[in-house]
Amino acid sequence: MDIRQHSSQFTVHVFTADVDMGAPIKVALSQAGYDAFYFQDPNLLENALKESAPHILVFSTQALYGTLAEFVEHVRKINDEIKMIAVATLEQFEILAQYGSNGFSDVVVEDKIAIDQRVLWSVDRVCEKIFLTYQNEQLFDDLEASKAIAGSVQASAPVIEASAPVAAAAQVEFISPRIGDYRSAQSKEDMVQKYLNNLPQMVCLFFKFLPTVRSFVATHATGIPASDIQGVGVQLDSADMKELNSQMAMGLLPSRFMDMLTEAFHFRPPKALPLYAHNNLEGVFVYSGEVNKQLSTAMTEEFSLMSLCYSNLVLEKRVDTLEVQDYVTELYNRNYYQKILAEEVSRARRLKQPLSVVKVALDDIYEIESSLGDAVRDELLRSVAAIITKTSRTNDVTCRTAANEMALILPHASKKGAAIRAERLRRIIEGTSFMDNGMKVSISLGVSEYPTLCDSAKTLDETASKALLHITDKGGNKICLYKAPETHKPEFQIPAE
Incomplete structure (x- = not known):
């Protein structure tokens, strides 16, 4: 995530009596795109907090006239949604740690060496967390909406059945358990395998997309032994990556990918069903263009059903992951x-x-x-x-x-x-x-x-x-x-x- 794309949406107030500290911090925040304001007078700060509360308040503990506890309580009474970043001495760290549940997001050591960049770093992290929290809430909304849509599809089954007694009834009876089967998948890999298991007798492979190394790697297959796909994959160059999304949208593959499939699996010509989850390419199913039209139609219809359930699963996993994972390093948080x-x-x-x-x-x-x-x-x-x-x-x-x-x-x-x-x-x-x-x-x-x-x-x-x-x-x-x-x-x- 590049917080610079969203920094203009955040307001930051800086409060310190030391102009040599406050001015550079304000300038650095403004240059980074934040709506930043610098205050030396506590009364002016209070008025600003009441008139339009910022997302973040950066303050120096040396600028406080009363106790830290009084200041924190006063700010929280004005607006308990304000996130606070304290600029303090090392000796105050232990005291400030006690305020972790009171709107404190970070503490920056009071040292003028690169203080503006260190505060900017801290503000970036806090704003990223605020933005991701909002995103998390949106994910929950999307997830609930997706579940509601899936539920309405199943709930509408009797209506369809009544309007088309024979064909529709057979279709509903067939679709309902398949949705349940896909939704029972415990992982993305499990769902991919369920899709391949539901295909008619044919050769189809799934290649997982690894964007960090610009590669597709074969992970699942039907119609051929699993041993035949071990170590099979293709790495793209920069030119391939530029055209990848537009090619995938048309069901095409990069030329080197197609050449590999033709040589290794005799797909003539190779056909592609790219799997996306919320605009992110997850991988691609490939098969031979020689399959008949009826088989190809059945395959794409099954794919439409699976991809809907797949996107829903990814939403659920993302919601869980946001709670415990750092989005930059993908380590635990x-x-x-x-x-x-x-x-x-x-x-x-x-x-x-x-x-x-x-x-x-x-x-x-x-x-x-x-x-x-x-x-x-x-x-x-x-x-x-x-x-x-x-x-x-x-x-x-x-x-x-x-x-x-x-x-x-x-x-x-x-x-x-x-x-x-x-x-x-x-x-x-x-x-x-x-x-x-x-x-x-x-x-x-x-x-x-x-x-x-x-x-x-x-x-x-x-x-x-x-x-x-x-x-x-x-x-x-x-x-x-x-x-x-x-x-x-x-x-x-x-x-x-």
């Missing part, structure tokens, strides 16, 4: 991280096994964003997330927990094992070339472990964050293992390493 971390600590306590957390941050992220833009930043985050996922164990959990922070939850991993894993990951990233121009980046990592270094899910998260912050302040591209205070006593002992 912070809400899921907090939930699963608490569960894993409870399990570790019960089994008397260690549990480690590794926090990961991309070095020089603000400089990358400022010089290369948001799109490059997001692509780098996605690439790093993909490497972390590929090098993880089955039971590891990886989440995006902040704008420039990913967290690895490592069950049954001691501090030594986690540190080794972190260093291996650091070296992999350091030795990998990213983007088309071979760009090099590095990461910093903070490591902590329960029960040796902390005593709860909360402190496990906090100590890993402290270790990460410490090493980033030292220049980055290193790992840091948190050191427990001498007063810490582990709840149980783990075997010596």
Whole structure:
């Protein structure tokens, strides 16, 4: 998602007595397209909040005349929908954490170095969340509408039956169970297979579309052994990608795709049924153009029914995914991280096994964003997330927990094992070339472990964050293992390493 396409829809108020801080923040927000206003006078701010409440209020804790609690309560009385971003010192982080459920969305460290870009980063993330929340609500509405349409199709069956006693009755009796069969699918792959199972005796293949690598890969087939499609696929070039949607709309395929189908499966000529879900190409069913008209008609009618149910399934999955997934990296989000971390600590306590957390941050992220833009930043985050996922164990959990922070939850991993894993990951990233121009980046990592270094899910998260912050302040591209205070006593002992 590019929030710049929607930033003009959001209003941001900036409140700080320090003009050297407030003015650059206001300018950066305005240049990014936000409807931004800067206030030094608390009375003028209050009037502005009452007249037209902003989506976001960025304020410096140093500008407050009363207590933080009084300020937060006052803003929430004016409008409890306002999201707040505080600019505060490191010492105030623990206090501000207590206001997480009171409209607080983020805290930015009070340091004038790149303060405008750091606040802009935070505002972007909050606005993206607001926009996605709205989108989520729309998805629910679309989902309910889709279910209502499907229900009305089945509910209208008796009327159709009465108006056309023989043909319509047979059609309704046939369609109703097929809708139920498709709606029983547990996944997109399951629904694709159900469609192929419902086809008459013929050869048909489904190729899943992988946009990130510009490829189609065969995943399902009917009429031929599954072993015959293993490893079958085609990669498109940039020119093919430009014409892909227009070709698919006409039921055509890129020439290299057609040549492969003709050579491998003797489709003459290959015919295509592209599968879309809410304007996103999911894949394509391909078959030979030599099939007779009656068979082709039956196939396309079945496809129309399946694609409607498929779109409905995708809506349901998207609604579920938005609740737990970060849309940029496709990792789990912070809400899921907090939930699963608490569960894993409870399990570790019960089994008397260690549990480690590794926090990961991309070095020089603000400089990358400022010089290369948001799109490059997001692509780098996605690439790093993909490497972390590929090098993880089955039971590891990886989440995006902040704008420039990913967290690895490592069950049954001691501090030594986690540190080794972190260093291996650091070296992999350091030795990998990213983007088309071979760009090099590095990461910093903070490591902590329960029960040796902390005593709860909360402190496990906090100590890993402290270790990460410490090493980033030292220049980055290193790992840091948190050191427990001498007063810490582990709840149980783990075997010596």
